Amino acid sequence: MKVVLENLTKKFPERGRKARGEVTAVSDMSVEIPDGKLIGLLGPSGCGKSTALNLLCGLLKPTDGRIFFGEEDVTNLPAEKRGVGMVFQNYALYPHLTVRQNIVFPLENLRGKEKLSKEEMQRRAMEVAKLVQIDELMERKPGELSGGQQQRVAIARALVKMPRILLMDEPLSNLDARLRLQTREEIRRIQRETKITTVFVTHDQEEAMSISDMIVVMNRGVVQQIGKPQEVYDRPVNLFVAKFLGTPPINVFRGQIRQGMLYIGKDAVLRVQGCADREVFAGIRPEGFVLHPQGALTCHLNGVEVLGRDISVVSTNEACENTVIRSIISAESGVDTGSGTVRFHVKPEKVHIFDRETQERIPFETERAGE
Numbered sequence: 001m002k003v004v005l006e007n008l009t010k011k012f013p014e015r016g017r018k019a020r021g022e023v024t025a026v027s028d029m030s031v032e033i034p035d036g037k038l039i040g041l042l043g044p045s046g047c048g049k050s051t052a053l054n055l056l057c058g059l060l061k062p063t064d065g066r067i068f069f070g071e072e073d074v075t076n077l078p079a080e081k082r083g084v085g086m087v088f089q090n091y092a093l094y095p096h097l098t099v100r101q102n103i104v105f106p107l108e109n110l111r112g113k114e115k116l117s118k119e120e121m122q123r124r125a126m127e128v129a130k131l132v133q134i135d136e137l138m139e140r141k142p143g144e145l146s147g148g149q150q151q152r153v154a155i156a157r158a159l160v161k162m163p164r165i166l167l168m169d170e171p172l173s174n175l176d177a178r179l180r181l182q183t184r185e186e187i188r189r190i191q192r193e194t195k196i197t198t199v200f201v202t203h204d205q206e207e208a209m210s211i212s213d214m215i216v217v218m219n220r221g222v223v224q225q226i227g228k229p230q231e232v233y234d235r236p237v238n239l240f241v242a243k244f245l246g247t248p249p250i251n252v253f254r255g256q257i258r259q260g261m262l263y264i265g266k267d268a269v270l271r272v273q274g275c276a277d278r279e280v281f282a283g284i285r286p287e288g289f290v291l292h293p294q295g296a297l298t299c300h301l302n303g304v305e306v307l308g309r310d311i312s313v314v315s316t317n318e319a320c321e322n323t324v325i326r327s328i329i330s331a332e333s334g335v336d337t338g339s340g341t342v343r344f345h346v347k348p349e350k351v352h353i354f355d356r357e358t359q360e361r362i363p364f365e366t367e368r369a370g371e
Contacts (some may be wrong), residue, residue: 043224056165
């Protein structure tokens with residue numbers, strides 16, 4: 001089922017003693033979600049992603065704009081008639097019911113032509129339980145299950161109605177790190193097997209990038225960028241997107257472009273073509289540093305963190321906006337920790353230049369200085 005959000009806007013009355021107007025939670029949002037794909041809707045807290053999800057499922061009505069499921073305009077359709085499956089952050093399972101009863105519950109509320117026989121309800125419940133691999137837990141109650149198992153019950157309950165689209169609101173936030181990894185892989189497997197169009201809301205960029213066919217990055221109610229995860233990471237449209245995506249985060253430096261050269265402080269770091277002289281921010285991904293004794297960029301060495309296959313060189317530079325610079329290099333690289341300084345070349349494809357005022361990315365062609 002293709003889903004289209006067309007100029008979607010949601011405003012709420014401002015609250016508090018000094019409230020005078022409205023707060024825009026979602027602003028002019030236009031997104032086309034292809035049929036059968038998993039879309040990650042992500043951004044920091046308060047960016048509007050959960051509001052967008054509630055507009056999709058019908059729990060909120062938009063101030064402006066339209067929502068289409070396929071060719072059907074569902075903007076004013078009640079939530080219960082949209083054919084949406086919802087998985088909440090807190091699972092919302094009934095503690096006094098068994099797993100089987102929790103899964104069957106949505107089917108017991110169907111009326112009219114949609115009403116099913118008890119046999120059909122049980123058949124469907126077992127079918128989705130096998131899909132999410134909890135068919136051996138059907139007689140247990142939620143309190144007897146792990147967090148990951150409870151999450152699977154919540155997914156099964158959402159799927160049992162055979163929804164047109166599946167919406168997930170921070171579904172992994174209550175799990176520990178290992179379970180989060182395991183469960184997100186399971187969500188991806190289930191989505192691929194069912195081919196249900198799925199919208200996955202999260203503030204965790206690594207989570208969204210790892211399982212999504214496409215990501216939608218939001219900030220302050222506005223869509224910043226839409227695209228395949230790797231494409232958005234490699235070509236962020238602005239400084240916000242560049243800083244939001246990536247672990248460790250991108251290293252941001254104050255710089256200047258002068259006569260076809262990118263300067264960070266006094267260091268001429270890259271030759272750039274097609275850029276007028278101006279003040280800029282230079283973003284360098286942690287994996288974009290090459291340790292070299294004659295490197296163009298000189299930093300003060302703070303220390304080295306061993307990561308196993310790689311090491312993180314921790315350093316500082318007066319032009320850096322980050323507290324420290326983190327450079328991920330091979331563990332086989334030798335770092336002279338007694339020198340007090342460290343020098344790097346930078347990989348051109350891992351450098352992004354942004355206008356200092358607009359913070360929009362500046363396209364350019366480049367090569368390393370000194371080559």
